[in-house]
Amino acid sequence: MKTLSIRSRLINLLSISLIIVALASFCSIFIFLNYKVNKHFDNALMAEASNIINRLYVQRGQIQFIAPELSINLQTASGKGSVFYSIENEHKTVISGFESIPRPHFNKRMDNVVFYDAEYATEPIRALLMVHKMERNGVGYYATIIIAETLEDRHDMIQEIFLVISGVTCILIFIVVIVSLIAVNKGIEPLVNLQYFIKKRDINDLTPISEKNVPKEVLSLVESINQLFIKLKKSFSHIEHFNADVSHQLRTPLAELKVLIEMDEELKKGGHKNKYIKIIDTMSHTTQQLLMYAKTNPDAFDRVRFEPMNLTELCQRVASDKVLFFYQEGFEFEFDAIDATWINGGPIILESLINNLLDNALHYARTPEGKAIGVVILRVKKEDKRIILSVIDEGPGIEECYFDKVYERFFRLDTKTYGSGLGLGIVKQIALLHNATLFLSNGTPQGLRIDVSFPSLA
Numbered sequence: 001m002k003t004l005s006i007r008s009r010l011i012n013l014l015s016i017s018l019i020i021v022a023l024a025s026f027c028s029i030f031i032f033l034n035y036k037v038n039k040h041f042d043n044a045l046m047a048e049a050s051n052i053i054n055r056l057y058v059q060r061g062q063i064q065f066i067a068p069e070l071s072i073n074l075q076t077a078s079g080k081g082s083v084f085y086s087i088e089n090e091h092k093t094v095i096s097g098f099e100s101i102p103r104p105h106f107n108k109r110m111d112n113v114v115f116y117d118a119e120y121a122t123e124p125i126r127a128l129l130m131v132h133k134m135e136r137n138g139v140g141y142y143a144t145i146i147i148a149e150t151l152e153d154r155h156d157m158i159q160e161i162f163l164v165i166s167g168v169t170c171i172l173i174f175i176v177v178i179v180s181l182i183a184v185n186k187g188i189e190p191l192v193n194l195q196y197f198i199k200k201r202d203i204n205d206l207t208p209i210s211e212k213n214v215p216k217e218v219l220s221l222v223e224s225i226n227q228l229f230i231k232l233k234k235s236f237s238h239i240e241h242f243n244a245d246v247s248h249q250l251r252t253p254l255a256e257l258k259v260l261i262e263m264d265e266e267l268k269k270g271g272h273k274n275k276y277i278k279i280i281d282t283m284s285h286t287t288q289q290l291l292m293y294a295k296t297n298p299d300a301f302d303r304v305r306f307e308p309m310n311l312t313e314l315c316q317r318v319a320s321d322k323v324l325f326f327y328q329e330g331f332e333f334e335f336d337a338i339d340a341t342w343i344n345g346g347p348i349i350l351e352s353l354i355n356n357l358l359d360n361a362l363h364y365a366r367t368p369e370g371k372a373i374g375v376v377i378l379r380v381k382k383e384d385k386r387i388i389l390s391v392i393d394e395g396p397g398i399e400e401c402y403f404d405k406v407y408e409r410f411f412r413l414d415t416k417t418y419g420s421g422l423g424l425g426i427v428k429q430i431a432l433l434h435n436a437t438l439f440l441s442n443g444t445p446q447g448l449r450i451d452v453s454f455p456s457l458a
């Protein structure tokens with residue numbers, strides 16, 4: 001299931017609240033505006049009605065209306081809508097104006113002034129009914145004035161004000177959205193930074209994360225991660241010490257045993273001495289290889305100890321230590337390297353990588369009878385931004401179908417000779433730790449070539 005990021009959660013929450021607030025404010029603005037505009041226009045209707053009342057008088061027992069300038073169908077101020085009126089006397093006779101203006105059907109109480117909505121000639125109207133009492137010679141006369149207007153002007157005004165308020169509200173919402181987005185981004189910045197920092201660092205880097213400038217909420221997370229790092233570091237170093245102890249404790253009695261066997265005259269006579277010595281050598285070698293295999297496990301190795309180093313110098317040292325063995329065994333040996341090949345690496349484990357490759361050539365570049373074949377070359381060169389270390393021999397090589405298998409631990413093609421099946425596994429782990437790639441190939445007419453390609457520093 002896909003989980004939402006904190007940013008999306010905050011933005012969703014803010015958007016939902018903003019939409020609700022916006023809708024609520026639009027509704028209340030609209031209701032309030034309707035009320036205010038209607039009140040304003042109703043007041044205007046009231047003023048018109050007063051105008052009419054001022055023109056009413058009683059003559060000969062009859063209500064009269066003087067309005068030479070007042071036509072029965074008036075225009076509103078904007079000229080868009082129309083105003084109608086009717087004046088009735090107490091006998092329900094229309095003295096002036098339209099006869100058929102609808103009356104309110106709810107005015108049971110016969111209030112003096114009633115505002116109401118109705119429909120006149122299929123058009124919605126707002127009307128005012130007013131009963132006006134006049135007195136003449138002690139007799140009361142009642143005039144009913146109805147004044148109505150169509151709704152264009154009210155609608156226009158509501159629309160206009162609503163548009164202006166909505167525009168301003170939209171601009172405000174837009175500003176709030178931008179400010180919220182900036183605030184959300186700023187707020188989660190420490191978390192994003194932490195995520196970036198953890199992502200960027202080497203998976204084997206267990207140095208604590210800096211707690212400087214970390215906000216309170218994130219601090220406890222950083223502290224927990226750092227505590228975890230300390231624990232991991234401790235258990236890695238525990239494993240490392242344990243491995244070293246095991247290897248040392250095993251190698252010492254083996255060395256003693258070897259000396260005893262070499263000095264034992266009885267064994268010399270029996271002719272089994274060399275066989276025993278070979279077994280002890282293999283055991284001692286396997287112990288050492290196991291230690292190196294455990295030590296170079298990419299999940300446990302602390303790459304922080306790596307430093308810029310000249311690979312050529314290291315190869316030169318290893319080659320000068322090894323060259324005598326090659327000559328003794330009947331090989332020719334060639335060291336071919338340019339002066340400076342700078343990489344970021346760990347000299348001790350790289351030495352093991354080179355030794356393993358050279359040992360393999362020493363042991364396997366042989367005829368079935370065990371005779372050394374041809375030349376073994378140790379080469380270091382630079383290609384583009386890579387440093388390539390190659391070990392090339394002229395032995396039987398490895399069938400291509402085993403190229404992937406030979407890196408597996410304890411996998412051996414040749415079980416007759418000495419070995420543990422860990423050498424190329426160690427080589428692969430060390431290469432991985434240096435972000436180096438391994439490439440196996442067979443030479444013509446025969447021979448194995450292993451290229452280890454390191455990222456160059458210079």
Ligand SMILES: Nc1ncnc2c1ncn2[C@@H]1O[C@H](COP(=O)(O)OP(=O)(O)O)[C@@H](O)[C@H]1O
Nearest residue numbers: 360364397412413414419420421422423424448
């Ligand atoms: N230079 C080589 N020429 C031929 N075969 C080789 C060479 N290097 C390694 N191999 C084969 O690959 C196998 C695995 O090598 P490695 O992992 O170093 O284990 P080990 O040397 O302990 O047997 C060896 O058993 C050997 O058969």
Ligand SMILES: [Mg+2]
Nearest residue numbers: 360419423424
């Ligand atoms: Mg080997």
